[in-house]
Amino acid sequence: MQRNRTALDKVAFAPQYLPETTSVVPDLSTELFGKSYALPFGISPLGLSGLMWPRAVEILAEAARKADIPMGLSHFATSHVRDFRAIAEGNGWFQFYPARDPHVRHAMLAEIAQTGFEELIVTVDIPTATRRDRELRTGLSVPPSINARTLWEVATQPRWALATLLEGTPSFKNLDAYIPQGLSMADKASFLTDIIEGHVTADILRDIRAHWKGKLIVKGIMTVANAQKAFECGVDAIWVSNQGGRQLDAMQSPVEVLPSIRRSVGPDAIVLADSGMRSGLDIARMLSQGANVVFLGRPFIYGLEAIGASGGDHVIHVLREELRCALAQIGSATARDLPDFLAYQID
């Protein structure tokens, strides 16, 4: 996570002053897969976000639709695809963890297609669950382990506690139908881990391509070789990501690998990216390295946790304003022009 921050900080712009016009209103709109969006950023898929703020998915889906930005629904979301799609409409994408069993995988894909999704994100960078010390220390597990510290934290967050109580226990709503009846919470969790455990092979990706008629995006690409392999498997876009630094500490940051990936796939390929951005200026930095559109994860959760249901709108508002200011200051008329304003190449 720290490396994502340090790498972004290395990106510097060379502002161009003395232009021919005084206008400082940059055009932030963008186009992806033939659809137009108001802003060049979106919301990354976040599993279990309902645990962090009740109805996080619904709140963020509404914010995404209103602001006209894309949002990915995690396969491990605590809200049902139908409810999400009804709120997010065409701005909602679906993030898929492919089951290794083709029958289960195809049934899941059919359900997602029936719900009306046009964009499918296949995440490939979680071949196994990682051991996360902080989660172990705080007792973040399924089912949750309740200790004195948890009880104290719940007691000191009355708004969260009340809303969570009213909403009921979060569950994996999009996977429940595939889980055998009568399992305990712990057995449900290990059943789910088992059906997705292991690498998403190139064959699985090709199989998904054959069964998915909409746009196919592969998330978790971090090397030139993988970018090329993904396009060879027939995907429509790659999503450069290190999961926000959640899976492996000894990894490069997306902002460091984007330039070489962009050079290798050419100017017309669609390259999305996330990990580490915390401001509109960071969005400008990531876009300047060759991403078409970028996504943010944790900042949206922080917004909800800090100010509740208006957190989604607020975070989008702040990011939009910061991005607008950054472009105006640099002198870049659109987000696409940002690479022309770099002070130097970082790779």
Ligand SMILES: Cc1cc2nc3c(=O)[nH]c(=O)nc-3n(C[C@H](O)[C@H](O)[C@H](O)COP(=O)(O)O)c2cc1C
């Ligand atoms: C709490 C949390 C849950 C996540 N769940 C998923 C998930 O279910 N599927 C997925 O593809 N990525 C998941 N991610 C990764 C995000 O989609 C994204 O890659 C990452 O958050 C970007 O980094 P950032 O948080 O620094 O913006 C999750 C990230 C967080 C923080």
